Amino acid sequence: MPVPPIPLSANGYVDDAAAALQGSNVYVSNEVGNASTLAQQLDQQVGDASIGVAVFSENAGLEGSASDIVSELAAANPGYDTIIVAVGDDVAAGSRTLQAGEALRIANESEQASDSVDAALTQTVQQIIAVTPQAEQGGVDAGPVVGIAVAVALLVGAGIAVVGAVRARRRRAAADRGLPDAVRAQVATLRGLVPEYAAVGASGDAVAARAAQEIAILADNVTELFNRLDRRSAADQVDIAAVEYDDKLRKLTAALNRDYLLDVLRHPNLWDDPDDRVREVQGALDGVSTELVENIKQVNARRGLHFQVSLDGLIGRRKELQDWDRAFDQASEDGTPPPSAPRR
Template sequence: MHVQLAGSAGYVDDAVDALSSGSVYVSREVDGSTALADQLQAQVGDASIGIAVFSDNAALEASGPDIVSELADRTGFDTIIVAVGDDLSAGSRVLESGEAMRIANQAESAGGTLEESLSQTVQTIVQESAPAPAETGGGAGGVVIALAIAAAVVVAGVIAAIAAVRARRARTRRSQTGQELPDSVRGPVDALRALSGEYAALGGAGNQTAAETAREIDAITANAAQLFARLAEKGAEDQFQLAEIEYGDKLGKLSAALDRRYLLDILVNPHLWDDPDERVVEVRDAVDAVSEQLVDNIKQVNARRGLHFQVSLDTLSGRRKELRDWDREFRRADGAGELPSA
C-alpha cells in the first residue's frame, strides 16, 4: 500500500520524503489520519496523483499553492492535491491550466467535511485525467456501461447542484466554478495563464529564466483565485472591493511586462534590446513582489485582518515608456479604461 504518515521533519520536506515512495501523505496532526490515508489511497489507485494533507499549522511554513508548486517540482506526479487544514489547492500537468484548482475550489465550496472535499476532488480529477474509453460492441456489456455512465452523470449533477446552491448562499456573486475573480481581475489573470504556457514552452527548450517565470506566473494566478474566493467566502465586501482595485491594476501592469512583446521577446532576442539584463531583473523583481503580496494578503484574510498593500509597480512602467503604452492598450482591450497620464 502506497501510504505514508508524517514524521517529525518539516511539513513540506516530510511530504516530499513520503511521496517519494507513496501516493498519499497525511500528517498525524490531522484527526483520523490513518483512516483518511487509506480512503484516499483506495480512490487514487494507480493514477499519477500525489496527495498531501496537513493541519492548519503547515500554513506557518508555506501556503497551499506554494506547497503544490514545490511538490510538483520535487516529485514525479502528474497531479498534486494539497490540503492545509480545510483549504484545498491543486495543480496538474495533464489537465488544462487552472483546471485542477477549479475542481478543488468547487469541492471546497460544497461545504462538506475535509474528507468529502478531498474525495470529490480526487474522484473528479481521476475522471478528468482518464483517457477516453474505446468503443465497444452492444449487448449486455454495453447496457451495463451505459447505465454506469448514466449513474455517474446523475451523481455528478447532484454534487454540482449542491455546490452551486451553497455557493450562491455564501455569496450571490460567486460564479458556478467556485472562483470569485471580478471582471477587472479576470482579464489580467486569463492573460497571465495564457503567457504561462509560452514561458513553459521556452523553458522546455532550455531557458531557465523562462521556466522559473512560468512557475511564478502559475503561483500568482492560483493565489489570485484563492484570495478572492476566500474574501467572498468570508463576506468581506469592502476588502473584496479594495483587492479588486489593487489587483486589477497590479496584474494588468504585470501582464504588460510579461507580454510576448516585452519580457518574452527579451528572453528570446536579448541582442535586439537595450539593457536586456536590467530589464529582465526589473520584471522578475516585480513578479516576486506581487507574488509575495498575494500570499501575505491571503494570510491576512485567514487571520481576519485588513488587507495591507505595499507593492508599487509604478517604477516598472514609469521607467519604460513601452510598458506604459502596452498597459494602456491592455486596459482598453479589457474594457478597464485608460490610466491617468504620467
C-alpha cells in the first residue's frame, strides 16, 4: 500500500521523495491535485515491479528537470531497477535494466500520446513493465557469485560518479534560482532537453550528441552571464539582458523542443527538408551561444552589453516561401493576380 503524500519539509522536494521511496514505490507531492488518489492508482499499476515513481508539481523544477531528478532518486534509492518522475506535465524515466535511453523514450512517447500527466505516468509504468526482461533463474555456483561481486564493484564506482553529478546539478539549480523568472523558465527547459538529445545521440546520431553538449553549455552560460551581472550590481544591464534573452531563448527552446528539432532527428522521414531544418536550428544555437560568451566578456570588461544575433529568420528561407503561399492563396480568393514567387 502506498504511504500517504508526505508534507514538504525543509529538505526540499527531491529529498522528501527520496525518503518516501524507501518505504513505498510511489510518492506524490501534496502540491499535486488528487495526490492520494493518484498515489493509489500508480501503486496498483506498479504492483511488485522494481519501479519507483515520484510525482511533483511544477515547483520542483527549481531543483532540477524531471531527468535530473530521475538521476538523483536513482542514486538515493539503488534498490529500484527503474525510476519514473513527473515534474508538472514533464515525464522522464531511467532504468538500470533497459537499454540506455529506452525508459526515457517510453516516457516521452507516453507523454506525447496522453492528454494528462496521470495517463502518461500510467502508460509509462505499463510499457516499462512490459519490456523489462524477467530475471534469469539459475543454480548457485562460483560464476554468478563472481559476477555479482564484479557488478557490485562497478555499481559502487558508478555511484560515486552519480553522486558527483547530482551535487553538480544541485549547485546549478541553486545558481539558476538567481535568474530572472522568464529566463529561469527557459533555462529549465533547456536543461530538461539535454538528456533527451543525449539519448538520441547514444543511438548513433552525432548531431543530437553535439546538440546535447551545446545546449548544456548554453544553459550554464546563461546562468553565468546573469550571475556576473548581479555581482557587479549592474541592475540596468540585468533588465536589458533579461528582455533580450527571454525573447531569444523562447524562440530557441521552441526550435529545440520535442515537437521540432528533436522530432526531426528522431523521424527525419516524416519532415520536408530535414537537413535544412537541422542546419537552421544548429545555426541559431551556435549564434546564441557565441553571443552569450561575448556578453560575458563584455561584463568582465565592464562594458555595456551588445546584442547582434537575431532569431527572426530561424525557419530560414521556408518562411519566405510560406509568406508567398499565403499571399498566393489570398490573391486567389480575391481574384487578383498572384504575386511572383520568390527566387530560390
